[in-house]
Amino acid sequence: MSAHSTRNKYQSWGRYPRAEHEVRFLRWRHEGLSEAESPMLPFGTGRSYGDSCLNDGGVLLDARGLDRLISFDAERGVLACEAGVLLAEILELLVPAGWFLPVSPGTKFVTVGGAIANDVHGKNHHRAGSFGCHVRRLELLRSDGSRRRCSRSENADWFSATIGGLGLTGVIMWAELQLLRVAGPGMDVETIRFANLAGFFQLTGESDAAFAYTVAWVDCASRGRALGRGIFTRSNHSSEDRPGVSAPGGGFAVPIELPVALVGDTVVRTFNAWYYRRPRTRRRRVHYDSFLYPLDRVRNWNRIYGRRGFFQYQCVVGPAGGRDAVAELLSRIATAGGGSFLAVLKVFGSIPSPGLLSFPRPGVTLALDFPNRGAGTTRLLERLDDVVRASGGAVYPAKDARMSAESFRQYFPEWRAFCAYVDPCFSSSFWRRVAS
Amino acid sequence: MSDPRRVLICGATSAIASEAARCFAASHDLLFLAARNPDKLSAIADDLRVRGATRVETAVVDLNDTTRHQALIDECAQRLGGIDAVLIAHGTLPDQHACQASFDAAHAELETNFLSVASLLTVAGNYCERQRAGAIAVISSVAGDRGRQSNYVYGAAKGAVSIFLQGLRNRLYPSGVRVITIKPGFVDTPMTAGFAKNFLWADAATVGRGVYRAMSRGSDVAYLPWFWRPIMLLIRLVPERVFKRLRL
Numbered sequence: 001m002s003a004h005s006t007r008n009k010y011q012s013w014g015r016y017p018r019a020e021h022e023v024r025f026l027r028w029r030h031e032g033l034s035e036a037e038s039p040m041l042p043f044g045t046g047r048s049y050g051d052s053c054l055n056d057g058g059v060l061l062d063a064r065g066l067d068r069l070i071s072f073d074a075e076r077g078v079l080a081c082e083a084g085v086l087l088a089e090i091l092e093l094l095v096p097a098g099w100f101l102p103v104s105p106g107t108k109f110v111t112v113g114g115a116i117a118n119d120v121h122g123k124n125h126h127r128a129g130s131f132g133c134h135v136r137r138l139e140l141l142r143s144d145g146s147r148r149r150c151s152r153s154e155n156a157d158w159f160s161a162t163i164g165g166l167g168l169t170g171v172i173m174w175a176e177l178q179l180l181r182v183a184g185p186g187m188d189v190e191t192i193r194f195a196n197l198a199g200f201f202q203l204t205g206e207s208d209a210a211f212a213y214t215v216a217w218v219d220c221a222s223r224g225r226a227l228g229r230g231i232f233t234r235s236n237h238s239s240e241d242r243p244g245v246s247a248p249g250g251g252f253a254v255p256i257e258l259p260v261a262l263v264g265d266t267v268v269r270t271f272n273a274w275y276y277r278r279p280r281t282r283r284r285r286v287h288y289d290s291f292l293y294p295l296d297r298v299r300n301w302n303r304i305y306g307r308r309g310f311f312q313y314q315c316v317v318g319p320a321g322g323r324d325a326v327a328e329l330l331s332r333i334a335t336a337g338g339g340s341f342l343a344v345l346k347v348f349g350s351i352p353s354p355g356l357l358s359f360p361r362p363g364v365t366l367a368l369d370f371p372n373r374g375a376g377t378t379r380l381l382e383r384l385d386d387v388v389r390a391s392g393g394a395v396y397p398a399k400d401a402r403m404s405a406e407s408f409r410q411y412f413p414e415w416r417a418f419c420a421y422v423d424p425c426f427s428s429s430f431w432r433r434v435a436s
Numbered sequence: 437m438s439d440p441r442r443v444l445i446c447g448a449t450s451a452i453a454s455e456a457a458r459c460f461a462a463s464h465d466l467l468f469l470a471a472r473n474p475d476k477l478s479a480i481a482d483d484l485r486v487r488g489a490t491r492v493e494t495a496v497v498d499l500n501d502t503t504r505h506q507a508l509i510d511e512c513a514q515r516l517g518g519i520d521a522v523l524i525a526h527g528t529l530p531d532q533h534a535c536q537a538s539f540d541a542a543h544a545e546l547e548t549n550f551l552s553v554a555s556l557l558t559v560a561g562n563y564c565e566r567q568r569a570g571a572i573a574v575i576s577s578v579a580g581d582r583g584r585q586s587n588y589v590y591g592a593a594k595g596a597v598s599i600f601l602q603g604l605r606n607r608l609y610p611s612g613v614r615v616i617t618i619k620p621g622f623v624d625t626p627m628t629a630g631f632a633k634n635f636l637w638a639d640a641a642t643v644g645r646g647v648y649r650a651m652s653r654g655s656d657v658a659y660l661p662w663f664w665r666p667i668m669l670l671i672r673l674v675p676e677r678v679f680k681r682l683r684l
Contacts, residue, residue, distance in 0.1 A: 025626065025629055027626055028475065028476055028479060029479060030475040030476075030479070065626075068479050068480065068482065068483035069482065069483045069486035069487060070479075070482050070483070070486070071482065071485075071486060072486045079486075081486075082479075093486075093487065
């Protein structure tokens with residue numbers, strides 16, 4: 001293990017808050033951790049938005065060097081790999097062999113370890129549950145040098161603490177995943193416009209049984225009778241591997257961090273109105289990249305929010321009273337302004353998430369970006385938290401940089417049980433904020 | 437698709453070699469990996485098997501032990517049924533100050549970075565010459581193109597490797613054996629983890645792919661990434677009476 005200090009490279013995706021770390025590199029799965037004076041935290045690609053992947057003043061264990069595959073059972077679709085392997089690398093290698101990730105978050109540039117530690121979910125949650133549902137086994141390395149193989153039957157308590165455990169229970173060295181059989185890279189996608197929230201709930205109600213993936217973009221600037229209008233997307237993996245479905249080419253990058261956010265209220269309102277009315281094909285067959293990871297084509301898209309960074313807010317409300325709670329959230333956002341292009345709505349299914357601190361649970365989830373405009377933005381997010389708390393929901397730690405300790409403890413009542421599994425030498429900026 | 441190649445990789449656990457090996461694995465080649473650490477070797481062998489290598493054999497060996505080199509070539513040829521390509525990638529990055537303070541330190545570095553390579557090249561060169569085919573590549577360095585105060589022990593070893601390869605290339609050309617000198621610039625690997633990085637640094641995966649391409653094409657000298665070729669040309673052109681005054 002080698003070490004050096006760095007300022008700039010190790011930030012979270014929201015670019016807020018900023019943090020300073022000593023960075024050490026994990027390269028080999030048989031090697032242990034060296035001792036550190038300050039608390040440690042595993043780090044993958046820094047795609048968490050807030051401070052759950054930061055450890056200000058502490059040590060980050062950069063795990064991208066743990067990028068080796070270990071075994072693949074091509075009959076059963078079981079892949080064992082080190083925790084620093086990217087989801088993108090798995091897709092590139094195994095889609096041609098007819099296997100797909102069982103659950104995909106909105107970017108494929110996250111590590112397997114990060115996907116487990118945040119128990120990520122995707123557009124197929126109603127069918128597949130969270131990422132942790134498809135982890136068969138994992139190995140956990142603790143700062144005392146001990147290693148535990150964890151699964152539903154072996155060290156099951158450590159397994160459920162580590163899935164969704166935000167990297168605090170130790171380092172996930174490798175994991176074994178159950179993949180999903182597919183015919184090829186193609187996906188059959190349908191898009192349907194809906195005029196308001198009631199339209200969304202009707203569409204999702206009639207689609208979730210027949211479509212593996214469902215999600216909606218909502219116009220967070222619309223109000224009144226149009227509140228919650230948007231575009232519903234539903235999709236299945238194509239059942240045959242036809243030629244002609246190729247990955248979207250090129251893409252582009254936001255080359256520099258812009259001095260100010262490119263995203264003002266007028267821009268958002270205009271863009272959303274255009275996007276909502278834009279004519280579109282109802283049915284098409286596309287490459288999975290276009291459907292599952294559209295933002296991955298714009299490298300460093302987070303830079304459009306400028307030097308002050310941005311907040312992403314993702315919550316789940318309900319299931320009882322979820323519709324009213326979503327309406328209340330959207331109306332508070334529309335009234336305050338300050339939301340962004342990317343507002344996403346989805347109904348979670350009832351498959352239980354395996355982690356003590358897993359975020360996905362039955363209900364309706366809403367996710368959107370807010371450029372950081374200081375106190376006004378955090379006040380609005382506090383007002384959204386009021387709605388989430390009242391509905392018995394939760395806010396997603398992977399996307400959070402500001403929820404209060406009180407909110408966290410209400411959202412994640414198992415947090416006290418979880419504390420027993422936290423490695424005494426591990427911590428994060430997030431954890432110090434909500435648990436101490 | 438071309439026939440699978442049988443490739444010997446010495447120093448297979450180095451970052452650049454393991455990235456190059458992934459490219460060979462993706463084209464379903466047969467690999468024989470030699471390195472010192474058994475745990476690292478088996479982690480890399482597993483990875484290459486999953487990535488498509490038709491076969492992966494390993495040997496735990498200290499490549500500084502030149503008496504074992506002939507046996508290594510023989511074992512590889514026997515287990516893979518022949519050898520089509522050899523990649524020599526082991527090496528260390530010396531602490532220049534330690535080498536200045538003590539010749540023992542310099543001696544050890546020259547042994548690893550030059551003498552062990554010369555020994556391997558001798559047996560591999562003879563093997564390929566006899567079969568009148570094959571490709572032999574060595575990871576040298578841009579540091580071998582000109583001596584600088586900050587790392588001239590390393591530079592001398594790599595420069596010696598480059599000159600050895602020039603001669604070997606010249607000798608084996610009539611036999612149809614290709615000899616490839618790889619000259620990476622700054623590469624972000626565990627060996628250089630402590631350095632501050634700038635735009636000149638390349639990641640190991642990029643350089644590993646470059647090694648694979650150079651070996652597949654049979655380039656003579658490959659600077660990786662390419663922009664080091666003009667940079668090193670300029671650096672070689674600086675007159676010595678000016679160069680000696682520079683702080684490089």
